[in-house]
Amino acid sequence: MSGRVLVGVKRVIDYAVKIRVKPDNTGVVTDGVKHSMNPFCEIAVEEAVKLKEKKLIKEVVAVSCGPQQSQETIRTALAMGADRGIHVDVSGKDYENLGPLQVSKILAALAKQEDAQLILLGKQAIDDDCNQTGQMTAALLDWPQGTFASEVSLEGDKINLVREIDGGLEHIKINTPAVITADLRLNTPRYATLPNIMKAKKKKIATVKPADLGVDLTSRLEVLKVEEPPQRQAGMKVETVEDLVVKLKEAGRV
Amino acid sequence: MFPASRYSCQAHRCVRLLQKIKTEHATPQLYTTLNRRACSTVSTPRITTHYTIHPRDKDPRWEGVEMERFADEADVVIVGGGPAGLAAAIRLKQLANKHEKELRVCLVEKAPQIGAHTLSGACLEPSALTELIPDWKERGAPLNTPVTEDVFSILTEKYRIPVPIVPGLPMQNHGNYIVRMGNLVRWLGEQAEEVGVELYPGYAAAEVLFHEDGSVKGIATNDVGIAKDGSPKDIFERGMELHAKITLFGEGCHGHLAKQLYKKFNLRENCEPQTYAIGLKELWMIDEKKWRPGRVEHSVGWPLDRNTYGGSFLYHLNEGEPLVALGFVVGLDYTNPYLSPFREFQRWKHHPFVAPTLEGGQRIAYGARALNEGGFQSIPKLTFPGGLLIGCSPGFMNVPKIKGTHTAMKSGMLAAEAIFPKLTAETLDSETAGLHVPEYAENLKNSWVWKELYAVRNIRPSFHNYFGLYGGMIYTGIFYWIFRGKEPWTLKHCGTDANQLKPAKECTPIEYPKPDGKISFDLLSSVALSGTNHEGDQPPHLTLKDDSIPVARNLGIYDGPEQRFCPAGVYEYVPLDTGDGMRLQINAQNCVHCKTCDIKDPSQNINWVVPEGGGGPAYNGM
Numbered sequence: 038m039s040g041r042v043l044v045g046v047k048r049v050i051d052y053a054v055k056i057r058v059k060p061d062n063t064g065v066v067t068d069g070v071k072h073s074m075n076p077f078c079e080i081a082v083e084e085a086v087k088l089k090e091k092k093l094i095k096e097v098v099a100v101s102c103g104p105q106q107s108q109e110t111i112r113t114a115l116a117m118g119a120d121r122g123i124h125v126d127v128s129g130k131d132y133e134n135l136g137p138l139q140v141s142k143i144l145a146a147l148a149k150q151e152d153a154q155l156i157l158l159g160k161q162a163i164d165d166d167c168n169q170t171g172q173m174t175a176a177l178l179d180w181p182q183g184t185f186a187s188e189v190s191l192e193g194d195k196i197n198l199v200r201e202i203d204g205g206l207e208h209i210k211i212n213t214p215a216v217i218t219a220d221l222r223l224n225t226p227r228y229a230t231l232p233n234i235m236k237a238k239k240k241k242i243a244t245v246k247p248a249d250l251g252v253d254l255t256s257r258l259e260v261l262k263v264e265e266p267p268q269r270q271a272g273m274k275v276e277t278v279e280d281l282v283v284k285l286k287e288a289g290r291v
Numbered sequence: 292m293f294p295a296s297r298y299s300c301q302a303h304r305c306v307r308l309l310q311k312i313k314t315e316h317a318t319p320q321l322y323t324t325l326n327r328r329a330c331s332t333v334s335t336p337r338i339t340t341h342y343t344i345h346p347r348d349k350d351p352r353w354e355g356v357e358m359e360r361f362a363d364e365a366d367v368v369i370v371g372g373g374p375a376g377l378a379a380a381i382r383l384k385q386l387a388n389k390h391e392k393e394l395r396v397c398l399v400e401k402a403p404q405i406g407a408h409t410l411s412g413a414c415l416e417p418s419a420l421t422e423l424i425p426d427w428k429e430r431g432a433p434l435n436t437p438v439t440e441d442v443f444s445i446l447t448e449k450y451r452i453p454v455p456i457v458p459g460l461p462m463q464n465h466g467n468y469i470v471r472m473g474n475l476v477r478w479l480g481e482q483a484e485e486v487g488v489e490l491y492p493g494y495a496a497a498e499v500l501f502h503e504d505g506s507v508k509g510i511a512t513n514d515v516g517i518a519k520d521g522s523p524k525d526i527f528e529r530g531m532e533l534h535a536k537i538t539l540f541g542e543g544c545h546g547h548l549a550k551q552l553y554k555k556f557n558l559r560e561n562c563e564p565q566t567y568a569i570g571l572k573e574l575w576m577i578d579e580k581k582w583r584p585g586r587v588e589h590s591v592g593w594p595l596d597r598n599t600y601g602g603s604f605l606y607h608l609n610e611g612e613p614l615v616a617l618g619f620v621v622g623l624d625y626t627n628p629y630l631s632p633f634r635e636f637q638r639w640k641h642h643p644f645v646a647p648t649l650e651g652g653q654r655i656a657y658g659a660r661a662l663n664e665g666g667f668q669s670i671p672k673l674t675f676p677g678g679l680l681i682g683c684s685p686g687f688m689n690v691p692k693i694k695g696t697h698t699a700m701k702s703g704m705l706a707a708e709a710i711f712p713k714l715t716a717e718t719l720d721s722e723t724a725g726l727h728v729p730e731y732a733e734n735l736k737n738s739w740v741w742k743e744l745y746a747v748r749n750i751r752p753s754f755h756n757y758f759g760l761y762g763g764m765i766y767t768g769i770f771y772w773i774f775r776g777k778e779p780w781t782l783k784h785c786g787t788d789a790n791q792l793k794p795a796k797e798c799t800p801i802e803y804p805k806p807d808g809k810i811s812f813d814l815l816s817s818v819a820l821s822g823t824n825h826e827g828d829q830p831p832h833l834t835l836k837d838d839s840i841p842v843a844r845n846l847g848i849y850d851g852p853e854q855r856f857c858p859a860g861v862y863e864y865v866p867l868d869t870g871d872g873m874r875l876q877i878n879a880q881n882c883v884h885c886k887t888c889d890i891k892d893p894s895q896n897i898n899w900v901v902p903e904g905g906g907g908p909a910y911n912g913m
Contacts, residue, residue, distance in 0.1 A: 051403075053824030054909050057655055060576075060612070069474065071407055071822060071909035225524075228515040228903075231399075231494045231531040232361040 040095030043153040044085045044119065045144060046078040048103055048110040049164040062262050064133065074110050077159025079117075080219040083226040084189060085157050086118030093191045094154065096120050100147060102140055104128035108242055115237035116229035122242035123147060127254070131247075134256040136165075139247075141173035146250035148178060153214065155196075160185055160218040171218035181211035185220040335839040336867075336874055340521035341830040343900055352522040360511060362532035365397040365489075366714055368509050369539045370496040370548060372400030373409060374472075374696050375682025376541035377479040377488075378423055379703030384486035386711045394714065396488045397533055399512060401495035401884075403905040405480030408884055410572055410660045410913045411472035411696065412604050412616065414438060414464050414587060418739075419700035424482060432478050436469040436609040439585030444644065446593040451644045459772050461691035461747060464587050469606045471616070471912035472696065495904040497530055499538075499548055499555075499678075506725030507677025509534035510548070513904055519828050536719070537710055537726040538678040541703065544661045545886040546684045547900055556675040564787045565665040565686055566751075568601065569887045571636045571858055572618035572659065572913060573817075577652035584609030589693075593642065594635050597759035599625045600664075600751070601632075603639055604693070605648065615648065616913075620693070622664060622754075623788040623856075623891050627798045631855035632887075633659075634803040637811035641804070649810050657820040658913050659858035661886045663688045663695065667748035668781060673732045677725020681706050687740055691750045691767065698740045705734045746776030752784055792893045795850035818859045822909030823883050825902050831879035832902035833861060833888060840896045841875040849893050851875075856891050859883045883908045 050056060051071040059066055074082075085097045099114035101107040102125040111122035125143050127135055148156055161168035175182035183189070187206070188199035191213075200207040201220050229237075247254055275281045285291040339345070347353040367383060369376045380398050387394035402408035417434060420427055427434070441464045445452040456463050484490055497513035509532060516527035540549055545567065553559045584607050591602040600622030608614045619636035640649060663669070663686035670687070673680050681702045688695030709731035713721075721727060735741060753766035770778050785791065806812045825832075835841065845851055846864055853862035859881040864873045884907045889899040 051822070051824075051909060054822040055820050069406075069477070069911040071403055071911070073403070225526055227526045228528060230515065230528050231491060231512050232363070234491065234494075235363065 041151055041153050042085045042088065042094050042097050042155045042157055043144065043148055043151060044078075044082050044097060044099050044114065045140070045156070045158045045170070046082060046099055046101050046110050046114050047075040047159070047162050048072050048101060048107045049075045049162055052076065052163055058263055058265050062264055063260065064263050072106065072110075074113050075159050075162045075164075077161060077163075077219055077221070079159075079226040080221070080223050081157040081159050081217075082114045082117050082119060083224045084217075084219055086227075087224065088189075088191065089118065098123060098151060098153070100125065100144065102127050102135060102143055102247075104132055111242050112234065112237050113229045115240045115242075116233040117227055118233075119240075121240055123151075124242050124244045125250075126244050126246055131254050134258075135254070136256060136258060137167045137169035137173055138257065139252065139254050140170050141177055142252045143247055143250060144170070144174045145177040146252055148174075148214075150250070155214060156180075156216045158216065158218045160220050171216050175216040178214075178216070181215045182217070183209060183211050183215060184218045186217050187220050187222045189217060189223065335842070338838045338841075338875060338877060339831065339835045340519065341832065341834045341900060342517070342521065343898070344834050344836065345521060350521070356523050356527065358529060360529045360532045362534060365395040365509075365533060365535045367394070367396045367537055367539065367710065368533045368535035369396065369398040369541060370510055371541035371543060371546070371682070371684070372398055372402065372405045372480060372490065372492060373476060373541060373543050373682060373699070374479065375684075375699040375703040376400075376539065377405075377476065377483050377703070378419065378700035379539055379541065379681055379707045380483050380488040381423060381479070381486055382704045382707035383711060384483070384488055386707065387715075388486060390715065392715045397535070398483070398488055398490050399494045399496050399510065399533065400490070400492045401901055401904050402907060403493045403909070404477070405490060405492050406473040406477035406912075407492075407909050408907055409473040409476045410570070410658045410908075410910055412570075412572070412606060412618065412693065413470055413472045413696060414467045414606065414694065415470045415472075415475070416467050416692075416694055416697040419697040419704065423700060423704055430482065433474040433610075434468040434470055436585055436607075438464040438467050438469060438587050440583065440587065441465070442586070442588045444588070444590040444592075446590045446639075446642055446644065448593050449643060451590075451642075452592075457772070461689070461750070461767070461771060462589060462693070469585070469587065469608055469616070471608065471610075473910050474912040493905040494531075495901040496548060497901050499551060500532060500534070502677065502724035504723050505676065506723035506727070507538050507552075507675065508725060509538055513901055515903055517829055519830060521830050524828070536714060537728065539703075539706055540678060540680050540684055541682040541699075542684050544663050544683045544686070545890055547889075547898075549680060549684045550889075552675065552678070552680070553671060556672070558672040558675065558680075560672075562671050563665060563668040563784050565663060565669040566784050566788055567623045567661045567887075567890050568620045568664050569623060569632045569856065569858065569885065570618055570620045570660055570662050571633060572616060572657070573654055574656035574913065575615050575617065575649055575652045575654050577613050577615055577648060578650070579613045581648050581650075581652075582613035582615075583607050590644075591760055594638050595621065597761060599627075599630070600754050600760070601635070603636075603645070605645065615652075617645075620662070623661070623887065624785060624791045626791050626793045627801070628792050628795050628849040628852040628893075629798055629800040629855065631801070631803065633814055633817070633858050634801075634855075637806055638804055640810050641807075646810055654812065654820065656911065656913060657817040658908055658910050659883055659885045659887075661890055664690050664751050665784060666690050666751060667744040668752070668784060670744075673735065674727060674729050676723035676727040679706055679728060679731050687744060689743055689747055691747050691771070698743065701738065701740050702735060705738060705740075706731045709734050747771065748776065749778065749780075749782045752782035755782075755785055788890055789893050789895050792849055792852060792891075794848045814858075814860045818881050818883070821859070821883050822911075823859065823881060823907060824909075825880045825882065825906035827880060829903055831877045832900050833877050833879055833882065834898045834900055836896050836898060840894050842873055844894045845892070845896075846873060846875075853888055853892060853897070856887050858885055858887065862888070
């Protein structure tokens with residue numbers, strides 16, 4: 038076993054920023070807007086670094102797909118403890134159309150290339166909320182998947198996982214190599230402190246193009262329109278139940 | 292002072308005595324317990340948990356926690372990534388590269404990315420930029436909107452009196468550019484990286500470090516991983532120490548480290564106290580038909596009365612879309628505690644001269660920041676062993692022109708030029724371990740910055756007369772326009788802004804109109820637009836030296852002015868759970884780092900310290 042873990046990190050618009058739809062309704066304004074690492078990806082990086090600190094794995098490789106600025110996100114992962122980074126350079130129209138299917142193909146290709154034992158991802162990205170990349174990657178590689186993980190422990194060449202599901206907590210045991218996606222309560226990510234950022238500047242980030250990995254980026258989806266959610270209408274207060282029924286009848290609801 | 296009926300004479304004496312004591316670290320703890328014991332009728336829920344008020348070496352929760360810090364050496368450390376700090380960094384590296392010397396210049400900035408905490412009108416005078424980077428146009432500096440029209444008005448409630456802008460008046464803008472300062476600062480950051488400056492956004496300088504001989508050794512960045520109640524979390528990590536031969540402090544208006552340095556090195560003993568204003572700003576995408584790119588509008592008068600300094604600005608940008616930058620400035624020497632700068636701004640937008648521009652438009656950004664108004668009279672001593680002050684931190688704003696960026700940048704450049712020969716000299720000629728460079732202050736005194744500030748020094752103080760605004764305008768007309776500021780006297784300011792508030796019972800509450808949701812808005816939706824956020828589980832960075840003073844004094848005498856002057860809704864007086872009495876609730880997560888509370892608190896009890904780096908507003912081209 039190579040002892041190598043691939044961690045996917047995505048650069049997204051910071052969660053506290055109020056987003057605005059572009060005037061031409063093709064997407065949201067991203068120029069100059071504050072971006073940061075997807076919170077679930079931070080949790081994935083933290084888990085990978087913890088595994089390395091426990092000496093259960095040997096190397097953590099941070100991967101991000103996107104334009105030049107994605108390298109900042111990889112640097113943050115390096116500052117948190119990843120050993121090296123891979124920046125898959127995707128920009129322009131390709132980047133606008135980049136979705137879970139393309140990213141999974143890229144991750145699958147990298148996993149084979151890097152001989153990864155484990156792929157750790159966030160369960161979903163906060164900009165598109167797809168929750169698909171982990172599952173698709175596992176399918177493409179024909180690997181077991183442990184999604185919504187709230188506890189991960191390695192036992193020999195198997196992984197014990199606790200999953201947060203609608204009904205409660207599910208305990209499963211899966212073989213390696215595997216894909217795990219991190220849920221909120223898996224851990225509390227450490228800060229990327231300044232001395233670590235300075236050290237991270239010396240760690241390597243390799244740049245590759247999707248074509249080098251043999252990945253076709255064409256999207257099967259076409260975005261027709263992006264618009265703001267409808268304005269929430271003010272509610273109405275009524276005094277009695279009779280009034281309520283009258284109002285409901287007026288609105289055609291009863 | 293405190294109403295005698297509520298407290299016994301003993302408590303009265305006790306509190307008066309304690310208020311005289313300078314609040315260093317140990318005394319506030321003593322002082323609050325004494326205060327609480329003496330005034331047993333009032334129980335104050337604990338608000339402040341920050342270690343600058345409750346030191347960790349006496350706190351049992353911190354026993355055994357590793358407090359060693361990692362340290363690194365640079366030649367120069369610059370605190371603050373604004374126009375002054377970046378200009379100084381760029382100039383230093385330009386000189387180093389030209390003379391083929393190795394120079395490690397590190398810049399720390401609390402914003403998560405360079406430009407995210409920058410807020411300004413702004414009409415930029417490009418003089419300093421051209422001196423720093425003569426080919427700024429070819430390099431793509433975002434100066435895209437030359438000023439084409441300059442309009443000045445005095446507003447009354449319904450009408451507008453136009454004031455001609457004749458050449459020679461300070462507010463004339465010919466040759467200047469309307470810029471989105473955040474974008475310019477971001478561009479300066481890119482230029483700095485190109486010449487080899489090490490930029491570290493997201494890391495706040497939290498502490499000044501000193502050598503044994505008392506000179507400045509450098510700074511330490513903020514600790515991370517402290518919980519809201521002040522205890523260490525699992526992910527606690529100490530900040531890092533950055534040592535340097537000399538440290539430049541460019542924190543902007545009312546910097547928190549500068550506040551400490553003034554005390555430590557007695558830098559303010561021969562100057563007047565700084566006076567300030569608060570500037571609130573919004574960006575609007577307006578109807579194309581109303582868009583007049585390059586148009587600059589300023590107004591004074593309504594809704595402020597003639598004794599409250601302030602005015603508005605509205606600039607039409609020309610960057611491909613119908614965007615206007617508009618805002619309102621209120622001098623913080625106002626006397627009525629019921630005044631709310633935010634609500635004055637919102638109601639100004641409804642004036643018949645302003646509202647038509649905004650009708651049919653959409654507000655896309657909001658923010659606020661304090662700015663300097665003290666000018667020449669308030670410039671402190673600028674250099675001390677191991678460091679110096681640049682930019683709006685000491686304060687070089689030309690108030691009638693409402694421009695401070697060009698002087699800030701020039702001060703940064705002069706600092707770099709004064710430091711460079713001393714840093715690269717064969718032998719480090721210094722009496723103290725940290726370099727002292729008084730040449731910087733000398734060079735500044737011989738530069739156009741000094742001449743410019745001297746010429747306008749009497750304009751702002753001339754407003755302190757019975758006729759207020761009108762007296763000031765007449766003074767400006769005579770002594771600036773005709774006599775170019777050469778009059779032999781220098782008028783004084785009125786004292787600190789914090790001392791100007793009158794007790795609430797002597798003032799009338801102001802009836803503000805409700806926001807209509809189309810042109811004017813409520814505070815919380817505005818704060819959301821600033822994108823501000825902080826890690827929730829950390830001690831509030833708005834620290835109180837004494838937790839009981841807000842209710843006792845600020846609310847008791849002044850009706851809680853902080854709930855009105857804070858442009859982000861940080862301070863709220865809410866009823867106690869027990870039903871009787873109020874308590875102060877500090878919503879630190881809303882803070883936009885404007886520093887107004889630290890300036891205007893009549894009790895000077897609020898001490899703004901830097902929160903975990905990366906927190907604060909997320910301005911985009913403000």
